[in-house]
Amino acid sequence: xxxxxxxxxxxxxxxxxxxxxxxxxxxxxxxxxxxxxxxxxxxxxxxxxxxxxxxxxxxxxxxxxxxxxxxxxxxxxxxxxxxxxxxxxxxxxxxxxxxxxxxxxxxxxxxxxxxxxxxxxxxxxxxxxxxxxxxxxxxxxxxxxxxxxxxxxxxxxxxxxxxxxxxxxxxxxxxxxxxxxxxxxxxxxxxxxxxxxxxxxxxxxxxxxxxxxxxxxxxxxxxxxxxxxxxxxxxxxxxxxxxxxxxxxxxxxxxxxxxxxxxxxxxxxxxxxxxxxxxxxxxxxxxxxxxxxxxxxxxxxx
Amino acid sequence: xxxxxxxxxxxxxxxxxxxxxxxxxxxxxxxxxxxxxxxxxxxxxxxxxxxxxxxxxxxxxxxxxxxxxxxxxxxxxxxxxxxxxxxxxxxxxxxxxxxxxxxxxxxxxxxxxxxxxxxxxxxxxxxxxxxxxxxxxxxxxxxxxxxxxxxxxxxxxxxxxxxxxxxxxxxxxxxxxxxxxxxxxxxxxxxxxxxxxxxxxxxxxxxxxxxxxxxxxxxxxxxxxxxxxxxxxxxxxxxxxxxxxxxxxxxxxxxxxxxxxxxxxxxxxxxxxxxxxxxxxxxxxxxxxxxxxxxxxxxxxxxxxxxxxxxxxxxxxxxxxxxxxxxxxxxxxxxxxxxxxxxxxxxxxxxxxxxxxxxxxxxxxxxxxxxxxxxxxxxxxxxxxxxxxxxxxxxxxxxxxxxxxxxxxxxxxxxxxxxxxxxxxxxxxxxxxxxxxxxxxxxxxxxxxxxxxxxxxxxxxxxxxxxxxxxxxxxxxxxxxxxxxxxxxxxxxxxxxxxxxxxxxxxxxxxxxxxxxxxxxxxxxxxxxxxxxxxxxxxxxxxxxxxxxxxxxxxxxxxxxxxxxxxxxxxxxxxxxxxxxxxxxx
Numbered sequence: 001x002x003x004x005x006x007x008x009x010x011x012x013x014x015x016x017x018x019x020x021x022x023x024x025x026x027x028x029x030x031x032x033x034x035x036x037x038x039x040x041x042x043x044x045x046x047x048x049x050x051x052x053x054x055x056x057x058x059x060x061x062x063x064x065x066x067x068x069x070x071x072x073x074x075x076x077x078x079x080x081x082x083x084x085x086x087x088x089x090x091x092x093x094x095x096x097x098x099x100x101x102x103x104x105x106x107x108x109x110x111x112x113x114x115x116x117x118x119x120x121x122x123x124x125x126x127x128x129x130x131x132x133x134x135x136x137x138x139x140x141x142x143x144x145x146x147x148x149x150x151x152x153x154x155x156x157x158x159x160x161x162x163x164x165x166x167x168x169x170x171x172x173x174x175x176x177x178x179x180x181x182x183x184x185x186x187x188x189x190x191x192x193x194x195x196x197x198x199x200x201x202x203x204x205x206x207x208x209x210x211x212x213x214x215x216x217x218x219x220x221x222x223x224x225x226x227x228x229x230x231x232x233x234x235x236x237x238x239x240x241x242x243x244x245x246x247x248x249x250x251x252x253x254x255x256x257x258x259x260x261x262x263x264x265x266x267x268x269x270x271x272x273x274x275x276x277x278x279x280x281x282x283x284x285x286x287x288x289x290x291x292x293x294x295x296x297x298x299x300x301x302x
Numbered sequence: 303x304x305x306x307x308x309x310x311x312x313x314x315x316x317x318x319x320x321x322x323x324x325x326x327x328x329x330x331x332x333x334x335x336x337x338x339x340x341x342x343x344x345x346x347x348x349x350x351x352x353x354x355x356x357x358x359x360x361x362x363x364x365x366x367x368x369x370x371x372x373x374x375x376x377x378x379x380x381x382x383x384x385x386x387x388x389x390x391x392x393x394x395x396x397x398x399x400x401x402x403x404x405x406x407x408x409x410x411x412x413x414x415x416x417x418x419x420x421x422x423x424x425x426x427x428x429x430x431x432x433x434x435x436x437x438x439x440x441x442x443x444x445x446x447x448x449x450x451x452x453x454x455x456x457x458x459x460x461x462x463x464x465x466x467x468x469x470x471x472x473x474x475x476x477x478x479x480x481x482x483x484x485x486x487x488x489x490x491x492x493x494x495x496x497x498x499x500x501x502x503x504x505x506x507x508x509x510x511x512x513x514x515x516x517x518x519x520x521x522x523x524x525x526x527x528x529x530x531x532x533x534x535x536x537x538x539x540x541x542x543x544x545x546x547x548x549x550x551x552x553x554x555x556x557x558x559x560x561x562x563x564x565x566x567x568x569x570x571x572x573x574x575x576x577x578x579x580x581x582x583x584x585x586x587x588x589x590x591x592x593x594x595x596x597x598x599x600x601x602x603x604x605x606x607x608x609x610x611x612x613x614x615x616x617x618x619x620x621x622x623x624x625x626x627x628x629x630x631x632x633x634x635x636x637x638x639x640x641x642x643x644x645x646x647x648x649x650x651x652x653x654x655x656x657x658x659x660x661x662x663x664x665x666x667x668x669x670x671x672x673x674x675x676x677x678x679x680x681x682x683x684x685x686x687x688x689x690x691x692x693x694x695x696x697x698x699x700x701x702x703x704x705x706x707x708x709x710x711x712x713x714x715x716x717x718x719x720x721x722x723x724x725x726x727x728x729x730x731x732x733x734x735x736x737x738x739x740x741x742x743x744x745x746x747x748x749x750x751x752x753x754x755x756x757x758x759x760x761x762x763x764x765x766x767x768x769x770x771x772x773x774x775x776x777x778x779x780x781x782x783x784x785x786x787x788x789x790x791x792x793x794x795x796x797x798x799x800x801x802x803x804x805x806x807x808x809x810x811x812x813x814x815x816x817x818x819x820x821x822x823x824x825x826x827x828x829x830x831x832x833x834x835x836x837x838x839x840x841x842x843x844x845x846x847x848x849x850x851x852x853x854x855x856x857x858x859x860x861x862x863x864x865x866x867x868x869x870x871x872x873x874x875x876x877x878x879x880x881x882x883x884x885x886x887x888x
Binding site for chain 1: 562742
């Protein structure tokens with residue numbers, strides 16, 4: 001059974017180990033591949049020879065798979081999955097939240113200078129490659145609710161933000177490394193990465209700019225997967241009490257108020273509101289928003 | 303009275319010749335079809351995709367033809383910005399790279415500077431280092447905020463941050479790429495420096511011209527064609543370079559064609575709209591083909607500037623007098639800047655605790671944690687295995703293919719033998735990133751399970767390496783008189799016994815040299831591997847990239863880069879010494 005995800009392989013290893021230990025008759029292996037694997041999945045599915053069973057990724061990059069019928073639609077509640085964790089009519093299951101928030105380097109930024117609002121980051125002190133962000137519009141998810149109400153206002157904000165000359169990074173980790181190493185004083189990173197870095201001694205702290213808005217990372221099985229039953233067993237394991245504990249210990253927590261783990265605690269302490277993008281309609285709108293952000297901030301040449 | 307030749311012996315010899323001819327024809331068909339398969343479908347599919355309506359569709363799923371992709375690309379300001387950026391980047395790289403290479407070649411080949419052999423080897427040392435590793439060290443050294451060079455310069459000169467150096471800039475990209483290209487450009491032009499007949503220069507000096515005037519009015523013009531050929535060739539190579547523009551250009555908001563194509567094929571949402579990157583690819587291909595055509599014209603007519611006249615001669619070395627140690631210091635400085643310092647800064651990063659400052663106190667906290675973690679990191683072993691397999695397979699397949707192509711083209715005596723030979727060279731103008739893009743289209747659409755495996759990378763690398771290989775083996779075959787093979791055939795040996803027992807031993811030195819060059823190139827390349835990176839085919843170059851961007855711990859990436867760089871330097875030194883010694887004793 002092949003489990004695919006992007007990001008650091010080291011963080012998925014504990015999950016695989018626990019699954020393999022519990023079900024020694026099923027050999028689960030992990031492959032690290034980003035959303036670049038999507039065309040491969042489409043091609044393999046057309047040829048009837050998928051090489052991946054389960055994927056864990058951002059839901060917006062996988063929506064095209066749902067639209068092509070490549071994601072299995074299933075009654076996951078039958079396998080004990082919490083109905084609140086089921087998204088897009090049984091295609092996705094929530095694995096973890098991945099809100100992106102502002103962080104700052106505590107050796108470079110003093111408490112009084114910490115930006116507290118979105119407008120604060122437009123100030124002159126943050127101009128000229130001082131703000132490190134992932135070069136994908138998801139990073140500005142905090143502006144999504146406002147964009148739904150008033151798109152032009154957010155576009156104007158983005159145009160002014162572009163003038164700050166951000167440093168785009170290839171991934172959230174890349175963006176975080178710049179802030180943690182002191183190359184940039186502030187940036188937008190995932191809470192998961194920031195908490196991991198802080199535990200390792202990174203001089204980082206969360207800036208209280210609210211809200212933190214993001215779709216969760218989701219798990220889904222591919223239609224026509226070579227090992228469908230093993231895949232269902234794996235997904236069921238992830239959502240079992242033991243599996244959820246393993247996932248949690250690997251650092252993948254929920255960000256909703258009151259949820260166990262540091263993510264929820266940090267958000268509460270800094271009074272950062274968390275909003276999870278969950279419905280298909282909102283996911284579709286988020287895709288449009290992400291593309292607008294990419295264009296406005298020139299993350300990709302358009 | 304002459305004795306008649308027995309009829310039975312004549313028939314038997316003729317029969318053998320007929321069998322040999324048919325075997326060659328069959329071999330020619332097989333080899334031509336193989337080269338055709340490698341070269342033509344990717345380019346054809348690229349052209350096809352550029353005229354398909356590919357929004358939310360793969361190229362072969364699209365239902366209509368359209369010129370809309372070309373309209374979108376050529377009516378967009380972005381295209382012209384990208385063209386300008388690419389032109390600046392390529393031109394700047396080549397001007398600095400060729401300029402430096404010429405100066406180094408001059409000192410090494412034409413002067414009496416001491417330690418020439420050592421300096422030659424050291425100068426080539428960084429040739430095999432992965433561009434990703436060099437970019438990593440450049441970021442650590444020269445990012446405008448806290449790059450080590452900048453911190454030191456600011457302290458020395460009393461300047462404020464940021465800067466003074468900003469590696470995320472066009473000059474930053476150009477300097478790093480140019481310094482990386484110097485050894486390769488040197489290898490291409492150095493032969494000309496040593497082969498100039500000194501009598502031309504002596505004639506100038508006899509007429510009263512000083513050394514500088516002689517260089518300016520005699521030596522440089524004689525070197526013109528070879529230099530221009532190098533300029534054109536490396537303009538194409540610079541334009542297709544991806545790793546350095548991706549790591550140093552994008553943080554500065556600078557896109558060139560290679561990075562624009564990469565991001566067009568890897569969008570954050572939705573299926574890639576392959577029409578636009580295909581059109582970029584066609585544009586780059588067109589420019590590269592024109593440049594390579596000009597290059598091949600110069601190479602073909604280079605004999606007009608032949609200065610090796612057949613008379614015995616020894617090149618006259620210019621006496622630098624008391625200045626002879628200056629080039630030694632300069633070359634040692636080049637080695638320090640391009641090999642030693644990058645390794646040291648990555649070594650530091652790999653050993654120091656995370657987020658520690660550069661200080662003597664940090665040295666006491668050095669540890670091997672990153673290296674220990676690397677030994678159990680999930681993909682290191684499979685990446686190493688993939689890299690070795692890809693390197694070995696690419697080198698073997700390339701050299702077998704080009705050997706057969708060249709043998710048939712030079713010896714074939716069969717109509718159409720030139721087709722495969724010309725096809726191998728035609729792909730020279732196809733940048734690696736464009737080829738990789740084209741292969742994505744081919745194998746995403748065909749029911750051949752190669753996409754996502756190491757074999758798609760092997761196919762791409764073989765395709766990019768066959769131009770060099772075919773030139774090398776053609777030259778090797780031209781040096782061997784055909785009478786040796788004819789003697790074998792006359793003695794009754796068939797096609798394959800002749801090939802293995804007569805031909806192969808004679809061309810073996812060229813074969814092994816080509817094998818090493820192709821292996822070397824496969825080992826250090828990452829552009830194609832990154833474009834074709836998917837499940838199960840991760841290489842060490844891609845691992846380096848993934849660790850640098852996906853791990854919140856730069857020590858891991860540095861811990862991979864350090865041994866890779868050291869191994870590549872050691873291999874390069876060994877190969878350079880072997881080559882140099884063989885050429886010296888020839």
